[in-house]
Amino acid sequence: MAFRGSVDKLFEPKNGNFLGLVQLIAKFDPVMQDHLRRIKDHYLGKCIQNELIQLMCNKVHKTIIDRIKASKYFAVIFDCTPSVSHKEQLSLTIRYVSDDSIVPAGIYEHFIEFIEVMESTGKSLLDVLLDKLVTLSLNLQDIRDHGYDNGANMRGNKSCVQARLLEMNPRAFFSPCACHNYSLLLGDIAKTCLEGITFFGILRRLYVLLSASAQRWAIFT
Template identity: 30%
Template sequence: MNSVNDSLTCKVCKWAYENNRVGPASRNFLEGQGIVWVKGFNNWKKGKPGLLKHHESKHHKDLASVQAGDAGDEALMDRRKKMNDAKFFSIISDETTDISCKEQVSVCIRFVTEQLEIKESLLGLYSTASTSAESLVAVIIGALNEHHIDMNNCRGQSYDGAANMRGNISGVQARIRRINPLATFIYCAGHQLNLVVQEALNLHTEAITAISVLSSVVKFIKSSPKRLAMFSNFNVGNENECLSKSLRPLCPTRWVLRLPALESFLQIYEKILDWLESLQSETSIDVVTRSNARSHLGSLEKFSTYFMLRLMERFLIPVHPVHTKMQLRNTTVAEVQEMIGDW
């Protein structure tokens, strides 16, 4: 919508009409009853109610969709031009299960522009019924073909360490290298770092137990709206007023991303103890909840639990910024090695 010189027009309808992007029905409307929104309503204050009603009309929504589609096509063409100008590229792909339990494959390409800027462009998310290497290769090639990208110009590919992705004989990387031998495979460094951290911590039973306690307590608080409200209102007015907002769930797959959850939990550790202690003696609460609160309180009061949570926090503090740095598209191997060398 636009108001200029005390005149009110509909920018969408004006654009569509002037660029001949209207169908017969919309043209009849804009040349008849809707002409006021193209040429402009003289008094914008009086025209505002009518414009708001017009904004909800089918004609306006149809034309808005056309404009959005044109903008999307223009952005897509601009992205394709940059990719074609760069010519050479690398593939980044991964698969995951969405909330509806369907496998989704992300396909991204990485390239360098003529201005030596590193770009990463997501080609799309693609559903697949199978996660076999053969099926995933078909998805990746299909995504490249959809965007008119020549596989022969691929110079790199990066995936996680799953056998179907990095297998030397029948994995995705091996199958793509048979198509294009110049597509060098790079094992995702972020995934390797995560595995190193995971294996290091999995060697200590006390660490696994402490993490399980943290996860159980956070779930106990956040899984019930009633308990969450009670926890949020506990000790309101002091420096820890928003206790519930400080609690973060643990990342289920990436150990290196568990530092924020650890830090937030330890920051209000004493308050959690106080809340559980008050909950276990609250007679208005059902027996099962009080029993669970007593169990969680006993676990958190153990020295081993607190000590291991603090130890893991100290362990992850230098690791977390390295992992974060790895996610930046312009990060070099030398920069990461320098950060690790400072440990």
């Protein structure tokens, strides 16, 4: 949910969730109420909102990394997909098993961040991963599993991410993405059925037609 609205002033309609929550808190908290009465919009602008978001992000991020370090061993899950601005992004997720030292024992999985990549070759993607592990102060040798889709640059046996990572850490076993396997299986099955090809072909053309126009999209949604 967006913090900001179309108006940046307190007690104005459509001033967004952040200022709306500040107003709500002021109804019950005397300190906030006095602050709004004396100073109005001080320390409530868009730059401060972004600063607060970043501070919360840093805190959550640090807590996740501390949990991973306490558990020692972890798995990395990553894949690339283009953003709406047509830039290739690598999504990094880390899974670990807690030993009950910080959080209750169990399997945890956390999204870490999107990383913009310039190339999608096996070497380039692995370099991005290694740089990020250094930034997070995580040890490559503590990886016990790595998983992604079945693309040649990811799971090939020679110059892909899987092969390069296994050379550096033989204990990092590779787990192919089960969902991607099912997707490939369904795709192959659909290719053998003329009715299926026709049905999904019509759906695809219909989607392209509707998504190309905001007016047409609004009618059918």
